[in-house]
Amino acid sequence: MVPLLIGMGCTAPKAEDAVVRVPLEVGATVLGVTRGEPDRPVPGTSNEAPTVAVDTSGGVWVAWTARWEDDEVIWLQDSQGLTREIAVAKLASNPRIAAGPDGSVWLTWVMGDEGRHVYLQRVDLRDTERQRISHDPWNAHPALVVGEDGPHLVWETASRTIVYFHEHTIGLGGLDVLRRRPDIALLPDGPIVAWDELQWTRGRVDPDYDLVVWRPGEKNEPQVLRRPGIQAAPDLLAQPDGSLLIACHDSESTGGIVKWLRLFRWDAGEWSSWEDPQASLEHTGENQGAEFPSIARTRDGGLVAVTRGAHGHQVHLLSASGASAPLDLTRSVWGARGWRQDVIVAGDTAYIARRARKENLVEVLKLPAVSGLPPFSPVEDLVDEGAPLPSKVPGVVFGDVHMHSALSDGTGPPDEILARAWARGLDFAVLTDHDTIVGSQLSPSDHDEIRVVTDWFDHLAGFTTLHGYEWTTPPTWREGSGHRNVYFSGADPTLHSAALGAPDTAALNAALAEEQAFTAPHHSSWTGTDWANFDPSIQRQFEIVSVHGLSEMPGDQVIGARWHEGGSYASDGLAAGLVFGFLGGSDGHGLRWHHGIGRVEDPWATGLTGARCSDPCGRGALWAEMYARRTWATSGARIVAELRIGEVGPGEETVADGEVSLTWTGTATLVRDGAVLGEFADGHVDRAPKGAHSYYIRIERDGHYAWTSPIFVEVR
Helix, strand or coil: CCCCCCCCCCCCCCCCCECCCEECCCCCEECCEEECCCECCCCCCCEEEEEEEECCCCCEEEEEEEEECCEEEEEEECCCCCEEEEEEECEEEEEEEEECCCCCEEEEEEEECCCEEEEEEECCCCCCCCEECCCCCEEEEEEEEEECCEEEEEEEECCCCEEEEECEEEEECCCCCEEEEEEEEEECCEEEEEEEEEECCCCCCCCEEEEEEECCCCCCCCEEECCCCEEEEEEEEECCCCCEEEEEEECCCCCCCCCEEEEEEEECCEEEEEECHHHHCECCCCCCCCEEEEEEECCCECEEEEEEECCEEEEEEEECCEECCCEECCCCCCCCCCCCCEEEEECCEEEEEEECCCCEEEEEEECCCCECCCCCEECCCCCCCCCCCCCCCCCEEEEECCECCCCCCCCCCHHHHHHHHHHCCCCEEEECCECEECCEECCHHHHHHHHHHHHHHHCCCCCEEEEEEEEECCCHHHCCCEEEEEEECCCCCCCCECCCECCCHHHHHHHHCCCCEEEEECCHHHHCECHHHCCCCCECEEEEEECCEECCCCCCCCCCECCCCCCCCHHHHHHCCCCCEEEECCCECCCHHHHHCCCCCCCCCCCEEEEECCCCCCHHHHHHHHHCCCEEEECCCCCCCCCEECCECCCCEEEECCCEEEECCCEEEEEECCEEEEEEECCEEECCCCEEEEEEEEEEECCEEEEECCEEEEEC
16 A cells, blocks of 8 residues: 655556456446446436335335425336325435335435424325324434334434334434444344444544444443444345344545445454455545445345445445456546445346436346355454644644535545544534536535534534535636635525526625625636636635645646646736635545545645634634635645734735835745745845735745735835
């Protein structure tokens, strides 16, 4: 493994020892697997989260959620191919479907106009009534299994409680832990539930998520398997011998950041594990990782798993001889895809429900003989206590203001992204998933999920979160307005989408004028920005550095950039007399080397924002500092940068008579009106012509850089 590097000037590894996905085209046979023509239940980019079941007569049932104007709809396609609406509400999502041994088919989902409740309905019979079975006001991610005695469910709540239901509910909760993504299976002696749970330990590259198993019952204690890194998103499969298989995504086996399929077996309290040797290979390109697995048993006793790569889906055949190369179902690469896929096997056929680049699909794969399980080895608790956090400067905070999850075009669930920032010892963070990106829109339920998760992490001591998102239009050279992040001061943000209601900069500015919010364009050297519609009351900031490089000024820069012709650098705006501050953010998507364009392997170590904010620095105080432009940007290190003109600091405005006396500590590059004046030590006196000017400094520390927000001076 190449170590995770935090330095500068590193070169991405070559791909000789990288994971290789084998394309599986429609009509082709690869490794004995034949891919048929997929079923498209209802084409369209507004459809998400498909789930599939096969009844006892071999009929295939599919359910999914879709956006319809201002509402969301749960749809069902029955075994005859007929589609019908099951439910409609402002929020309607997380459908899961399952068939019972008696021929019944059941569907669960969450919905509500205010709040999100769990519903259950038998759908193989017409005119059956749905049943609301949750009591908490906010619920998510129900899982469903149907036995001889009917349906069993499990789900999570906003109060971090895991709730099991069969005829009545049993809850396991507590505000001191974060329990997420439960699943359920039926063993011969009754139901069993598993979920992932965040451990509150800092000083790690990745947050620490562990698997938990629970036999529902008032007196039964959950059993936690402690391992380093991330073991999350469990999918359960009961074995004929009474043991339980748990498929999850795992970062311990990959060495960090990227996650890969891993299997655990739980047998009467004893744990064992199987790791795919491919996990430890290099992860390169755009489609990295194998997340959010779904597994099914083949008729020969082997396993088939489907996982989500960063920008596609792949199939794994798991047998007594190990794992096949992943079979790639992806027809095109970059683009948002859902985080839930589903696989079920009937005879020699696997049915896979997945959200492809622009539509839901049900893949139909003919399987070869796949027999036996991969070799498992005993595994015990191994606790990673973390490393000491960097020392803090009193009154100074650092955070990442630009990050993505699997809800748009990143990897990992929203809570993992914020948990990583917290685990690394940052003081604040903002999750900024795209409102729309390459064929997918952030749904109302997705936006609501991010809202709740953001507020969860804002309650942690010494950690602050803001609500935000990335407003996304085509680049300026394709008649668009580029990309810009939106940051809100409050706890109830409105998603003004480029696809719905705010198609250009002027429309976005008008919408945000009614709220306490501001914007910051980013990677403008690549996708451009809209200086013509600059509004100083809305565009308060400019993201100058990220994983995409530096958007400071054209030509040779201290850090490279994804470059294009055009006047979209920070220097162009400052030269035009525009007033804005500087932010730094990683724009991390969870890809090592950011698929080959990054300057370091760790995509989350490529940009930070610094600010002065008294402890505790709450949401209101942090947002006010950012809105006032009293910030500085760094290339990923925690560098304190300070510039003064008298008592006036970065982001502020002042006047000067003839001479402008600037002070700072150490050696720095001084920039006036977007052009370099030179390198000076401990300050400089500039004799600028009359008129409006901007000044900032760029400093270097051990191969990293920092940029103060400009000070704006009227020279008289």
